Amino acid sequence: MTITGTVPTLSQTVEGFSSALTASPEAGTITPKVTTQHQSGTATTVTVQAGPHNFVIDEPETLGGANAGANPVEHLLASLATCQVITYQVWAAKLGITVETLEVDAHGDLDIRGFFGVDDSVPAGFNAINTTVRISGPESAERYAELSAAVEAHCPVGDTLTRGVSINTDVEIQP
Amino acid sequence: MTITGTVPTLSQTVEGFSSALTASPEAGTITPKVTTQHQSGTATTVTVQAGPHNFVIDEPETLGGANAGANPVEHLLASLATCQVITYQVWAAKLGITVETLEVDAHGDLDIRGFFGVDDSVPAGFNAINTTVRISGPESAERYAELSAAVEAHCPVGDTLTRGVSINTDVEIQP
Numbered sequence: 422m423t424i425t426g427t428v429p430t431l432s433q434t435v436e437g438f439s440s441a442l443t444a445s446p447e448a449g450t451i452t453p454k455v456t457t458q459h460q461s462g463t464a465t466t467v468t469v470q471a472g473p474h475n476f477v478i479d480e481p482e483t484l485g486g487a488n489a490g491a492n493p494v495e496h497l498l499a500s501l502a503t504c505q506v507i508t509y510q511v512w513a514a515k516l517g518i519t520v521e522t523l524e525v526d527a528h529g530d531l532d533i534r535g536f537f538g539v540d541d542s543v544p545a546g547f548n549a550i551n552t553t554v555r556i557s558g559p560e561s562a563e564r565y566a567e568l569s570a571a572v573e574a575h576c577p578v579g580d581t582l583t584r585g586v587s588i589n590t591d592v593e594i595q596p
Numbered sequence: 597m598t599i600t601g602t603v604p605t606l607s608q609t610v611e612g613f614s615s616a617l618t619a620s621p622e623a624g625t626i627t628p629k630v631t632t633q634h635q636s637g638t639a640t641t642v643t644v645q646a647g648p649h650n651f652v653i654d655e656p657e658t659l660g661g662a663n664a665g666a667n668p669v670e671h672l673l674a675s676l677a678t679c680q681v682i683t684y685q686v687w688a689a690k691l692g693i694t695v696e697t698l699e700v701d702a703h704g705d706l707d708i709r710g711f712f713g714v715d716d717s718v719p720a721g722f723n724a725i726n727t728t729v730r731i732s733g734p735e736s737a738e739r740y741a742e743l744s745a746a747v748e749a750h751c752p753v754g755d756t757l758t759r760g761v762s763i764n765t766d767v768e769i770q771p
Contacts (some may be wrong), residue, residue: 431639434660435712442714449714453669454703457677461697464606465685467678471666476651478678485609485686491646493679493753494628496671501763502632503642503653504668508711510640511660515713522636522770528629529761536683536752537610538690539617539624545749546756550763557770569767574720577711578668581721585760586704588676588725592744595697595732 431514439515463487494547498527502552504578509556512571520568521558527551550582606689614690638662669722673702677727679753684731687746695743696733702726725757 442449453471457478460466465486466479478493480486491499502525513520528551535545556565573579617624628646632653635641640661641654653668655661666674677700688695703726710720731740748754 431660434639438659438708438712439714442709442712446709446715449707449709449718450705451708452703452705453667453673454701455666455670455673455677456701457674457681457699459681459685459695459698464609465682467681469666469674469678471670471674472656473663474666474670476666476674478674480682481647484613485606486682488648491630491644491649491651492628493675493682495630495646495649496675496678497753497756498628498630499632499644499646499651499653500668500671500675502630503644503671505765506632506634506642507640507655507661507668510634511711512713520634523634524632526629526631528627530625530627531752532624533613533626534617534621534624535755536686536750537613537617538687538746538750539614540621541749543624544755544759545752546754546759547752547761550761552763552765554765554767555770556767562769565767565769569765571713573765574716575711575713577706577720577722578672579721579763580710580719581672582757582761583763584719584721586722586725586757588727588754588758590680590727590729590744590748592729592731592740594737594740595730 431510435511435515463489466490494531497547498529498550501550501578501582502527504576505552505554505572508572508576509554509568512575513568516568516571518560518564518568519558520556522556524555526553606685610686610690641665669706672722673704673725676725676753676757677702679751680727680729680747683747683751684729684743687750688743691743691746693735693739693743694733695731697731699730701728
């Protein structure tokens with residue numbers, strides 16, 4: 422990536438959005454979307470298209486897949502961990518806090534008896550998710566605590582997961 | 597991918613897991629994990645490692661990023677849509693239902709005033725998520741409805757999102 426003088430800094434981007442959305446609140450609503458397609462002839466290989474980006478999600482051989490990509494629950498954890506990273510970056514810019522290095526790991530326990538229907542009293546999903554944030558830079562512990570609290574309050578994926586959302590599914594049977 | 601006579605079918609994999617997990621319920625717990633790292637010198641580019649797989653998550657230029665990959669909320673939608681695809685495949689094998697083609701799209705509305713802290717009464721995450729499943733094959737509408745109900749009950753990402761989970765975050769300030 423080449424940074425030139427004409428590319429706004431993240432602080433400028435954040436300030437620009439904040440001003441624009443204060444003036445025009447209705448401009449805040451966006452509608453992210455993805456399309457996915459099962460790959461014929463495979464057990465669990467799925468291609469994903471998200472705007473100009475495409476990637477493959479699959480299961481490992483032990484679960485019957487071809488291991489052509491990370492699996493859906495790993496992508497769920499990745500969405501949370503990277504959303505925390507990006508929310509740290511954006512709120513560090515907003516609060517004037519310097520961050521030098523930043524890593525976030527995520528893991529959670531899942532009982533696959535739920536997925537396979539072995540015991541219907543076992544939930545199919547995660548019971549809890551744990552993330553570990555490793556951050557370095559010149560600020561005080563208090564400033565990084567302020568930043569962490571702002572991230573917890575404003576991370577879109579974290580908010581979605583902790584609040585829970587309804588999922589509406591339409592099934593179309595094709596001829 | 598080459599399928600040979602020694603590779604079990606998805607039905608055999610599902611039956612094998614079901615027998616093994618009925619005999620040893622404690623073997624059902626797995627702990628998926630990912631590690632992520634902010635790329636120094638970028639605003640929002642993050643690398644992800646999930647077992648042997650790595651990929652990049654970023655924001656588009658309009659949000660201050662380098663657009664080096666789909667963003668976290670798109671990955672959240674991708675995790676849900678592909679989890680539905682794979683749960684369709686696994687439960688079709690379990691229920692003896694033939695699926696010929698299968699696509700799942702996902703989208704949801706998000707008000708970025710929450711993310712940017714413009715209005716703290718606005719949630720940062722999705723309010724609802726919509727998926728559209730397009731399926732084809734030789735079975736009756738009733739059989740595909742039976743399959744869809746099984747997927748709704750057993751999809752790990754869907755269950756996580758609709759139930760909501762707690763997120764425990766540890767922050768380590770590095771020297």
